[in-house]
Amino acid sequence: VTIPLLNPEQRWECPNCPQTHVTNDARPHTPFHDCRGLKGLTAPFVTAGRKVKVEALEREDYVGSEMVQTDGDGRPVMSVQTTHDDGTDLAVLAPCATLDATAHQ
């Protein structure tokens, strides 16, 4: 018996901007996009038709010399949180670890 492997179509949307997306992957996944509604931040799409809130969470500590991720206004953002009926998703916007070997001491 031949059993076809189905890749169901999954439609995605963003509650903060007009962008939409379609994927055909049976594995758990979350596509991302550069969201105009969140001032250019990398933000997750959400399943089309699902009522959720997607918001940027501002960094809670000093930036100092950290190479952090910022939105279009230069505001340091530590994560993008998606709140849905039964929990939360999180996209952590990690800083870059740097090493400057040019500084003279």
Place this chain on the structure above:
Amino acid sequence: MAWSASAIFREFVANCMYQSAGTSFTGLDSDTVNVSLHNNSITPDKDAAVGSTGFNTGVWTTTNEVTDATNWVSGGRALASKTFTTPSSGVVMFDAADLAGGGTVTLAAFYGCLVYDNTISGGTVAKQGTSFHYFGGAQQVTAGTVTIVWHANGLQRITV
């Protein structure tokens, strides 16, 4: 004390970058590089002795690790699509694909991550740390997905 910054370990440069004898280090490109999540009970130190920079050593013990029982287990998850580039004059960059959990997770508050070489088994310390990244506050997930989105300038950036 607690988390305050992100950094590349001094001992990673002193050891793996310059010498690898007896460590089984073959390069971050060919080794397995893992990312583990940690709570705010630790004070990461870029100048820590090499013996305290490995996963489950120094401050990076599993006592202070944050895990999910199924989809982000102890030891963390492996990076994929690692790249090593020289994007501009004097700059070396280590990047990888954004790192997602294996499915739905519930994670207590985590504040940062350890990036370590999971292939290193010899020398002074196994699973030697390469860098740590401070997320800037408490991150928490409840019955949802988690993804670490790396900076456009990569995980690690060295200016020479």
